[in-house]
Amino acid sequence: MNAPPTVLQVDNLSRRFGALHAVESVSFSLQRGQVLGWLGPNGAGKSTTLRMLAGVLAPDAGRIVINGADLFDQPRPARQALGYLPEPPPLYRELRVEEQLWFSARLHGLSRTASRRAVADTLARCGLEAVQRRLIGHLSRGYQQRVGIAQTLLHDPPLLLLDEPTTGLDPLQVAELHQLIRELGRDHGVIFSTHRLAEVRAVCTHVQIMRDGRLVYAGALAELERGDLTTALRVGFETSPPLTALAALPGVIAVEPLGRGRFRLRHAAGANLARMLVEQAVAAGWGLCELIPEGADLEQRCIELLLGTEEAS
Amino acid sequence: MISIIAAREWRVLFASPLAWGVLAMAQGGLAWIFVTLVADFQALQGQLAGLDSAPGVTDLVVAPLFQAAAWVLLLLTPLLTMRLFSEERRAHTFELLLSAPVSASAIVLGKYLGVLAFLLLSIALVAAMPLTLALGTTLDQGKLLAGLLGLCLLIAAIAAAGLYLSLLTRQPALAAVATFGLLLLLWLADIAGARSDLAGRLLGYLAPLRHYEALLRGLFDSADVAYYLLFITLFLGLAVRRLDDLRLRD
Numbered sequence: 001m002n003a004p005p006t007v008l009q010v011d012n013l014s015r016r017f018g019a020l021h022a023v024e025s026v027s028f029s030l031q032r033g034q035v036l037g038w039l040g041p042n043g044a045g046k047s048t049t050l051r052m053l054a055g056v057l058a059p060d061a062g063r064i065v066i067n068g069a070d071l072f073d074q075p076r077p078a079r080q081a082l083g084y085l086p087e088p089p090p091l092y093r094e095l096r097v098e099e100q101l102w103f104s105a106r107l108h109g110l111s112r113t114a115s116r117r118a119v120a121d122t123l124a125r126c127g128l129e130a131v132q133r134r135l136i137g138h139l140s141r142g143y144q145q146r147v148g149i150a151q152t153l154l155h156d157p158p159l160l161l162l163d164e165p166t167t168g169l170d171p172l173q174v175a176e177l178h179q180l181i182r183e184l185g186r187d188h189g190v191i192f193s194t195h196r197l198a199e200v201r202a203v204c205t206h207v208q209i210m211r212d213g214r215l216v217y218a219g220a221l222a223e224l225e226r227g228d229l230t231t232a233l234r235v236g237f238e239t240s241p242p243l244t245a246l247a248a249l250p251g252v253i254a255v256e257p258l259g260r261g262r263f264r265l266r267h268a269a270g271a272n273l274a275r276m277l278v279e280q281a282v283a284a285g286w287g288l289c290e291l292i293p294e295g296a297d298l299e300q301r302c303i304e305l306l307l308g309t310e311e312a313s
Numbered sequence: 314m315i316s317i318i319a320a321r322e323w324r325v326l327f328a329s330p331l332a333w334g335v336l337a338m339a340q341g342g343l344a345w346i347f348v349t350l351v352a353d354f355q356a357l358q359g360q361l362a363g364l365d366s367a368p369g370v371t372d373l374v375v376a377p378l379f380q381a382a383a384w385v386l387l388l389l390t391p392l393l394t395m396r397l398f399s400e401e402r403r404a405h406t407f408e409l410l411l412s413a414p415v416s417a418s419a420i421v422l423g424k425y426l427g428v429l430a431f432l433l434l435s436i437a438l439v440a441a442m443p444l445t446l447a448l449g450t451t452l453d454q455g456k457l458l459a460g461l462l463g464l465c466l467l468i469a470a471i472a473a474a475g476l477y478l479s480l481l482t483r484q485p486a487l488a489a490v491a492t493f494g495l496l497l498l499l500w501l502a503d504i505a506g507a508r509s510d511l512a513g514r515l516l517g518y519l520a521p522l523r524h525y526e527a528l529l530r531g532l533f534d535s536a537d538v539a540y541y542l543l544f545i546t547l548f549l550g551l552a553v554r555r556l557d558d559l560r561l562r563d
Contacts (some may be wrong), residue, residue, distance in 0.1 A: 054412040058560050079414035090409035092321075094328040106317040107413045151409070 007189035013062030037200030040210035089148025093137030238287030318423025391492035394475025463528030
């Protein structure tokens with residue numbers, strides 16, 4: 001099978017609701033074997049973008065190519081190639097679990113025999129065999145969510161769009177779902193949105209951060225983590241030294257004045273800036289009165305990106 | 314694809330007490346009317362025997378029964394069509410259909426055929442009552458079939474309108490109210506149609522009931538059938554357009 005490695009290509013996707021720019025020229029691509037964690041506060045445009053990718057909402061501008069098929073010019077193969085789990089999961093409360101899955105399988109063009117096999121396999125894969133005869137309306141939220149996930153896997157789409165899939169699950173179920181997503185991530189392209197960084201760390205290979213309808217960060221998770229290896233020192237002096245003197249310290253990348261003799265010094269990780277700074281301060285008589293190492297971890301960095309400022313405290 | 318959507322619609326209808334209630338009410342009410350009509354006919358039989366070209370059992374029992382059936386079913390159809398789309402939007406299940414590799418027309422036709430099959434079943438149950446008369450007497454089959462066809466077309470037309478209206482709102486109750494409103498308008502058009510001036514004739518032509526009455530009298534005019542088919546096509550076409558539109562706005 002020589003399936004295209006790029007399962008999703010998005011170019012300049014935009015969508016407005018009245019005067020509100022919900023999504024503004026978002027572009028990115030996703031390969032097979034990538035699990036893309038999509039971070040952002042509520043209302044950042046994550047769900048809107050996912051809805052557009054799923055073909056549920058038309059964009060004002062932009063192009064979406066799924067598995068080599070344009071979503072608007074060749075809707076059928078494009079839609080065939082995607083599995084979409086919105087929040088809340090689209091389940092008919094009056095149907096039994098197996099009926100729901102059967103309907104969804106048939107709706108996605110599987111033949112009767114293929115549907116029967118797909119439903120049986122998926123029930124086993126998602127641990128739903130025990131509840132297959134139960135009415136969906138009678139299931140707990142966690143099980144409903146699992147049925148929703150099972151439904152997206154039935155037709156084995158190369159692209160999975162999961163909108164906050166871990167909502168309503170207990171920690172054990174979350175761990176199971178993470179395991180499932182990691183497994184799927186090996187030969188599928190998976191996008192899932194969340195506002196929990198820990199989740200992204202647990203399962204993703206790539207991260208995208210969205211704020212006010214724009215992508216503010218996109219890259220591999222490893223890069224984001226490497227990025228936080230630049231750390232910072234917060235320092236305060238009684239007599240404010242010249243900026244240039246601080247910038248001249250070895251290892252300093254940037255100096256930010258914070259007012260009243262206080263500065264943030266960004267420096268490469270590993271450089272022992274604190275010692276040099278103390279020596280320098282004593283020698284020059286700056287009157288060092290504050291020295292706080294800022295262990296800017298991933299969390300900190302994401303918050304910075306989300307707030308759009310470097311001043312995140 | 315259409316049949317899959319229709320089958321689910323049919324399955325869900327029977328899973329809800331509403332559909333069973335509708336069937337029971339239609340059947341119970343019309344059975345009572347039917348028995349009354351048969352009793353009246355028996356009482357009149359003696360007098361009718363003396364007349365030349367007297368109206369037969371088809372005119373005196375079947376036609377009034379179908380007339381009543383039309384009213385009963387017209388009142389019940391909006392209750393069945395109201396949830397077709399609005400319920401899906403309210404329960405957030407619509408995304409499944411919208412993201413699936415299915416065209417808007419397949420979704421609309423599937424839903425329509427699902428609910429139509431249910432309505433035809435209730436019509437079949439109603440029609441079974443006069444058919445039992447065939448055991449003891451001869452029925453005018455032409456009139457019976459024309460009336461039955463008219464009833465099916467009338468209900469199918471209102472179901473199409475109800476389907477379209479349920480696409481306009483997330484509230485099933487609001488969809489039902491809108492459909493009742495439309496029925497009221499069409500009924501007013503029917504009343505206005507009693508006038509003989511041009512406006513009256515035009516309005517009368519628009520009223521679905523007029524075309525039904527002609528068929529009930531056994532007058533099969535292809536223009537009447539065409540009217541219903543156009544009515545159905547119009548509303549289903551509007552529904553398809555609206556569905557495509559929903560993906561644009563919402």
